[in-house]
Amino acid sequence: MKKKAKPLTAKQRAKIPASKFGLPKQRAYPMEDKSHARNAKARASQALKAGKISRTEFNQVIKKADKVIAGSASAAAKKGLKTAAQIAKTSKPAKGKKVQSVASRVGTRKVVKGRTVTAKKRSKR
Numbered sequence: 001m002k003k004k005a006k007p008l009t010a011k012q013r014a015k016i017p018a019s020k021f022g023l024p025k026q027r028a029y030p031m032e033d034k035s036h037a038r039n040a041k042a043r044a045s046q047a048l049k050a051g052k053i054s055r056t057e058f059n060q061v062i063k064k065a066d067k068v069i070a071g072s073a074s075a076a077a078k079k080g081l082k083t084a085a086q087i088a089k090t091s092k093p094a095k096g097k098k099v100q101s102v103a104s105r106v107g108t109r110k111v112v113k114g115r116t117v118t119a120k121k122r123s124k125r
Helices: 010-015 034-050 055-078 084-090
Strands: 021-023 028-030 101-103 108-112 115-118
Touching (some): 034 055
Antiparallel strands (some): 101 108
16 A cells, blocks of 8 residues: 655655755755655646646656656665565466456556456546
8 A cells, every 4th residue: 555645744844855856956845754755746747738847847857757766676776675566576476366357558457257348448537
């Protein structure tokens, strides 16, 4: 289960160095840990679609967030912990049990009576 980013108070935000922000000059999109980096990516995507930031600013935020996320993954690897992707690759369903659903980019696939059926893609709201 993913941890939620804790809201920052004004004092906490002021203590964060500019280098920990996605856009340091504007002190926008704080990324002090993995959950804040994921949140910054989502908020930057929304701001880009709304026209509040440029494509170059968006790319800067995404690049920095990816570094923060990758950094925490490499730190976990140093400790000997497996990432979610590694666990998913190595885990297998129990003997005699079928996989109920598998996430995909297009939609959700379900195994029904030994054959895979792809559910309809949800419409955007």
